Amino acid sequence: MTVRRLRIQCPHCGVRAIEEFLHGEIPTIPERVVDPDARDLDRAFMHTNAEGLVTERWFHAMGCRRWLTLTRDTRTNDIPERTTSYPPS
Amino acid sequence: MNEFVERLVDLRWPDHVRPSYDVVIIGGGGHGLATAYYLATRHGITNVAVIEKGYIGSGNSGRNTTIIRANYGIPEAVRFYQHSLEMYGQLEQETGRDLMHATKGLLWIAHSEAGVRQERARAEINTAFGSRTEYVDVKTISEICPQLDMTGQGVWPIYGASYHPAGASARHDRVVWAYAEGAMRLGVHVHQRTTVTGFLRDGDRVTGVQTTAGPIGGGLVVSAVGGHVTTLASMVGLRLPIRTHQLQAFVTNRYAQAFGPIVASSGLGVYVSQTAKGEMLVGAEVDRAPAYAYDSGHSFLRSCAFRSIALLPFLRDLRVLRQWTGVCDMSTDYSPVMGFTGVPNLLVTTGWGTWGFKAIPAGGEQMAALIATGRTPPLIAPFALERFANDRTMADRGSAGTH
Amino acid sequence: MANGSLLTHLLRGEKYPAGGGCLCLAGDCPHCLATVDGIAYVRTCQTPYHEGVSVEPHPESGRLPPPVSLGDRAPVPARSIHCDVVVIGQGPAGRGAADEARDAGQHVVTLESRLGQDAIGIYPGPLVVARTNSGMWHLYPREGIVVATGASEIQPVVPGNDLRGLVTARAAAELTSTGIDLGRVIAVGTPPADVVATTVAGELVRFEPRSGDPRRVGAVVMRDAKGQEQRHECDTVSLGLGLTPRDALLRMARGTNIRGVGDVLLAPDLPPCPSTGVVCPCAGVTVDDLRSVHGRGFRELDLVKRATLAGTGPCQGAVCVPHIRSFLGAQGSDPPASFTARPVTRQLTLGEAAAGAHHAATPRTALDSQHRALGAQMERLGGWWRPWHYGDVDAEYTAVRNGASICDVSTLGKMQISGPDAVALLEHLYPVPIASLAPGRSRYVLLLDERGYVVDDGMVSRDSETRFTLTFTSGGARFAEAWVRDWAESLDCDVRIMNQTMSLGAINVTGPRARDLLALAGVDSPPAFLHHAVATVAGVSARIFRLSFTGEMSFELHHAADDSTDLWQRLLDLGAGLGVRPHGLEALMKLRLEMGHIIVGQDTDFDSTPRRLNHEWAVRLDKPSFVGRAAVVRTNKVSLDRQLCMLEAEGEAPAEGATIWAGDDYAGYVTSSGWSPALGRSVMLGWLRVQPGINAGSAGLPTMVTIDGRPAHRVTTRSFDPEGLRARA
Amino acid sequence: MRALERMLFTRVVATPAAIDRAVWPTGALVLRIAQDEVLAAGTVDLGAVPDQHAIVEPETAFCGAWVDHKSGIQFLEHACDWELPAERPAFAQGAVAGIPVKVWFEAERILFLVPVPFVIDFAERWS
Incomplete structure (x- = not known):
């Protein structure tokens, strides 16, 4: 199956239940700074809260203790396997 | 024949959609309908439409755990929810409908010294602002709820609790219907199965909504939608401090009324009550990752069943009947957002997260007052959207992650 | 079976x-x-x-x-099974699907409710959960799920449908095959297979009780094509009224790799619109009830359900839904096939649902058994089991203020960072200068989030040009590693990060005679205040950090967790002559409170900016960038609304959480409170709201307030050791 | 299960490339717990890891127990929801009975490594 829900393929540890992970922020796409205060306020408090695909980070707290990045559909919690990536370094 | 069949409410649906209304309210849940009801009953404003994409009460109003309480952690919230709790106490009389309102008392259990401090603090601030909550010791807890395992299975021993005698519940659907009926009787139009697809604009100004039933003009437009509020707001370029999270719960089969109070535990992260039907109702905190999915999770059921048995061992042999999920509009500071949005003629009532049901009467009444007078009533002024820009967030430990 | x-x-x-x-x-x-x-x-x-x-x-x-x-x-066991395909239902269609998958070389798990294997739900995962007589099965199919749950038979809705002796056609066949004598059988609708029965035609009107046994069926009444009622005496009525797919699992799992086979895919038969009788036996809802609520405006399937509670009982609509659909169809609406499908499709006890679950394990330090042996009251604090006290809080306090004491602080977050970009990373993480911190020195740091709120505090110690040791609070440690790694990756820093929170023990040696204790342990020249050094302490290799939370001279000894018990016991033994005894957190709370030191989480709130915490000294806005800087700059432009203050009052300590009043106005609440033996009065930390015009002192904060009906006053400089001389001694 | 006993490891954090090239003691148990992190039984020389910024520290925070293969698998089937590796030897880590555990699978036996702070809870959940 290429689609998982609430199970995450950790590139280092394998498929694990979502409870093994901490949810990180949904990265905001860098915007052109027009008014630094307003942008900062928006980043701090306002949310796109997308109904659909989001790219987000999860920390595998019960395993390798590293961040991974994946794409999830917030309408269904589908996580297409191919979208998961491990941090470079 | 059963005692739960609705025999009083009479819903009179409109047979047409007017081209425009003085006020268009998006969202036929408790908050939207209560706002319409109070506009009609308190301010004589009846040229009002409530637009609902499903059926009334099909969102979070019909998916919550029906708990009414006012034991919050900051003065502004205690005042607001206490007012709402008192309005609930009068609502059956006012509407003439049987809302199955029952005062049960709510125990909030502490399992550690830190928990004791928190529950003592809750009692202090509640008492100071007119909401009765007292700190109670283990002996009193046993008397209030003899089914509690005071040892917490040897893992989560009970140290003490705050007790909120006014904690209550009511049947969620009946609250929705009573407001809908009352509003419609005075001429408010409630349009079910009508989805808002966009806004009508005149420059910056919002002049109405585009819907699956065609354009509908509105002098003022009020968003009273739940989990999908940011998607709606984005149609006018408005960003809100809201994230949408799933909240799950389950009930057991019905058992005889033998369980009086509502029991909550921050340490175990569960709350348990009994419905009027006799079902045991168990809920927990929201799921962590934002989501709009209505799937019910197994890990929730498993973990929540496990933790609730630690608190109330008799639950072990009860049978799970049904699980469900709502999608909740959680604000950044865990407090509601009510009032003007910065977009002319668009108002919002949101951020109800997991505590919207208990706020329906006060939220509706205060929003109606705001709409009718154009001025924000003092009770909800602290919950205005501009608090985020003004560095006046309403961080409330008494509300975070609970019911 | x-x-x-x-x-x-x-x-x-x-x-x-x-x-x-x-x-x-x-x-x-x-x-x-x-x-x-x-x-x-x-x-x-x-x-x-x-x-x-x-x-x-x-x-x-x-x-x-x-x-x-x-x-x-006994607790119900849970078993995880990973396979290729799960086939739910082992009727002909299910058996066929299972054989097909096996022939394709797939690992198949089958479930059959008649064997006591009830699929209770298909959950996100995908995960099929089954209740079996030997415990719970959690099935994780890699390839797919086949639902072959078949169809259920439509039940009769006419008066008398609660009598005994009524069976569905399939049930009639099964009972007969097991040798149960059904007596005279009248078959309505599709007759049962291999059962001797009289099939009657027409419209089902009612069941009548048997004379002499009012609970048992004696006859069935049909209406024939001419509209005449025909009464048929019998012992049993077999009812073949049509099928409705048992498809809740299929609908529940939409979107995953799931398919149905066999009768579960049938279009549901629609029974005739019921005219009288019980529609929902679980909730006792009658056709009259449906009519009544429909007339009151409840016209949708879900609204009818909610207005009558039909379908909310143990069978979850299996009996009533076909009839309600038929009823609504007759009123001119086009109802959906059924309610939303929700787990659980077969019921299980909470004890079964809980199978395989565990409480969140609370970690214990390497000294846990030492504390318990010393009679400590252990508490969950900051996510760890920690000693709250050892039975005599006053003596523990006094040992720190007047002599020497040790405390297990192994729960602190501990981390090493090394690499060419270590300085650059830490400069971004912390609101104080890092580059200027000399090797061998330590600095107190606040951790801010991007909202400019304080989320934790700790120490940064520099070991070399490219290597640092960081500490975090016990409660903050859980998230500290994720936080540091997140920023290191976001900023693309070339660093190595090692979280040593659980690897290292830490014992704090504190008190005016702490140096004497270290000397007894063989450390002659311990580091100066806010310095650190490696040394052998009582035979244990340790890194000594000189800092202070208690207000007294303090040395934090970080060491391999394996050595904790040796080091702890040796310090107690060596210090016997100095009256060394351990102190727990209750004494520590009081000691730090006298110094006005905050505890993040207890004294802070979600929205505590450095300014609100009176910690602007710990933030250097002349640094060009650090996490939260923009937010601090922004919020500093807004007038201050409240501040965490030190308060003092005569008499016993008010409760933590007590409200603070300025005259008749609410001024805030107490976050920490304790009786100070050093001062002979109570000291507190608490939030005070700016009260324009009312009893206003500096910055609009009230000076005199009331707590628990007693006067208290705000202090701007702490009364105990205001210069901090004891810590630096 | 046999009592969990303290085990001495060396913990190494270095670039993934340096970990790939490092020379580990012959025959030693080397567990790659992350791309850039290794837990190696016994003592490892800093010089064996070709990364001048590597962090190499003794690690005593794990207790370990070897159990026979059959009872190890039997326990894991009831205690964790993730799929066990099929090949041998193999390393896996994740939640086992709700506790973060590292597992080393050999043909005949299985090593469970449990962080010291959770040893008491783990032992209770094993029984």
């Missing part, structure tokens, strides 16, 4: 567990429910019979007392 089902066993003895009603023998209807071996709402048709089983019928009201005496019941 090897011994036959419990229900067939009961029927042989003419026992009807739920009183009456049309039995389906397929787990769909509520007419065979009973309390079995102490568990209520058990479907006896799906339960194997065993010797000595106890069966109690449910009371007429349908409301059972919850179990009171629990008795022994």
Whole structure:
């Protein structure tokens, strides 16, 4: 199956239940700074809260203790396997 | 024949959609309908439409755990929810409908010294602002709820609790219907199965909504939608401090009324009550990752069943009947957002997260007052959207992650 | 079922567990429910019979007392099974699907409710959860799920449908095949297979009780094509009224790799619109009830359900939905196929649901058994088991203020960072300069989030040009590593990060005689204040950090967790002459409170900016960038609304959480409170709101306030050791 | 299960490339717990890891127990929801009975490594 829900393929540890992970922020796409205060306020408090695909980070707290990045559909919690990536370094 | 069949409410649906209304309210849940009801009953404003994409009460109003309480952690919230709790106490009389309102008392259990401090603090601030909550010791807890395992299975021993005698519940659907009926009787139009697809604009100004039933003009437009509020707001370029999270719960089969109070535990992260039907109702905190999915999770059921048995061992042999999920509009500071949005003629009532049901009467009444007078009533002024820009967030430990 | 089902066993003895009603023998209807071996709402048709089983019928009201005496019941085991395909249902279609998958070389797990394997739900995962007689199965299919749950039979909705002797056509066939004599059978609709029965035509009107046995069917009344009622006497009525797919699992799992085979894909048969009788036996809803609520404006399937509670009982709509659909169709609406499908499709106890779950394990330090042996009251604090006190808080306090004491601080977050970009990373993480910190020195740091709120505090110690040791609070440590790694990756820093929170023990040696204790442990020249050094302490290799939370001279000894018990015991032994004793957190709370040191989480709130915490000294806005800087700059432009302040009052300490009043106005609340032996009065930390014009002192904060009805006053400089001389001694 | 006993490891954090190229003691148990992190039984020389910024520290925070293969698998089937590796030897880590555990699978036996702070809870959940 290429689609998982609430199970995450950790590139280092394998498929694990979502409870093994901490949810990180949904990265905001860098915007052109027009008014630094307003942008900062928006980043701090306002949310796109997308109904659909989001790219987000999860920390595998019960395993390798590293961040991974994946794409999830917030309408269904589908996580297409191919979208998961491990941090470079 | 059963005692739960609705025999009083009479819903009179409109047979047409007017081209425009003085006020268009998006969202036929408790908050939207209560706002319409109070506009009609308190301010004589009846040229009002409530637009609902499903059926009334099909969102979070019909998916919550029906708990009414006012034991919050900051003065502004205690005042607001206490007012709402008192309005609930009068609502059956006012509407003439049987809302199955029952005062049960709510125990909030502490399992550690830190928990004791928190529950003592809750009692202090509640008492100071007119909401009765007292700190109670283990002996009193046993008397209030003899089914509690005071040892917490040897893992989560009970140290003490705050007790909120006014904690209550009511049947969620009946609250929705009573407001809908009352509003419609005075001429408010409630349009079910009508989805808002966009806004009508005149420059910056919002002049109405585009819907699956065609354009509908509105002098003022009020968003009273739940989990999908940011998607709606984005149609006018408005960003809100809201994230949408799933909240799950389950009930057991019905058992005889033998369980009086509502029991909550921050340490175990569960709350348990009994419905009027006799079902045991168990809920927990929201799921962590934002989501709009209505799937019910197994890990929730498993973990929540496990933790609730630690608190109330008799639950072990009860049978799970049904699980469900709502999608909740959680604000950044865990407090509601009510009032003007910065977009002319668009108002919002949101951020109800997991505590919207208990706020329906006060939220509706205060929003109606705001709409009718154009001025924000003092009770909800602290919950205005501009608090985020003004560095006046309403961080409330008494509300975070609970019911 | 090897011994036959419990229900067939009961029927042989003419026992009807739920009183009456049309039995389906397929787990769909509520007419065979009973309390079995102490568990209520058990479907006896799906339960194997065993010797000595106890069966109690449910009371007429349908409301059972919850179990009171629990008795022994072993925890239910849970088993995880990973396979390729799960096939739910082992009728012909399910068997075919399973064979096909096996032939394709796939690892197949099958579930069959008649074997006591009830699929209770298909959950996100995908995960199929099954309740079995040997515990819970959690099935994780890699390739797919096949639902072959078939179809249920439509139940009759006419007067008398609660009588005994009514069975579905399939149930009639099954009972006959097990040797139960049904007597004279009248078949309505599709006749049962291999059963001698008289098939009658027409429209079903009602069932009539038998004379002499009002609970048992004696006749069925049909209306023929001419509109005439025909009465047919019988012992049993077999009802073949049509099929409705048992597709809740299929609908529940939409979107995953799931398919249905066989009858589960049938278009549902629609029974005739019911005119009278009970529609929903679980909730006792009648056709009249449907009419009544429909007339009151409840016109949608879900609104009818909510207005009557039809479909909310143990059978979750299996009996009533076809009839309500038919009813609504007759009123001109086009109802959806059914309610939203929600787990659980077969019921299980909470004890079964909980199988395999555990409490979140609270970690223990390497000294846990030492603390318990010393009689400590252990508490969960900051996510760890920690000693709250050892029985004598006053003596523990006094040992720190007047002599020397040790405290287990192993729970602190501990981390090493190394690499060419270590300085750059830490400069971004912390609101104080890092580059200027010399090797061998330490600095107190706040951790801010991007909202400019304080989320933790700790120390940064520099070991070399490219290497640092960081500490975090016990509560903050859980997230510290994720936080540091997140920023290191986001900023693309070339660093190595090692979290040593659980690897290292830490013991704080504190008190005016701390240096003497270290000397006894063989450390002659311990580091100066805010310095650190590596040394051997009582034979244990340790890194010594000189800092202070208690207000006294303090040395934090970080060491391999394996050495903790040795080091702890040796310090106690060596310090016996100095009166060294350990102190717990209750004493520590008081010691730090006298110094005005905050505890993040207890004294801070979600929105505590450095300014609100009176910690602007710990933030250097002349740094060009650090996490939260923009937010601090922004919020500093807004007038201050409240501040965390030190307060003092005569007499005993008010409760933590006590409200603070300025005259009649609410001013804030106490976050920490304790009696100070050093000062002879109570000291507190608490939030004070700016009160323009009312008893206003500096910055609009009240000076004199009331707590617990007693006067208290705000202090701007702490009274105990205001210069901090003791810590630096 | 046999009592969990303290085990001495060396913990190494270095670039993934340096970990790939590092020379580990012959025959030593080397567990790659992350791309850039290794837990190696016994003592490892800093010089064996070709990364001048590597962090190499003794690690005593794990207790370990070897159990026979059959009882190890039996326990894991009831205690964790993730799929066990099929090949041998193999390393896996994740939640086992709700506790973060590292597992080393050999043909005949299985090593469970449990962080010291959770040893008591783990032992209770094993029984």
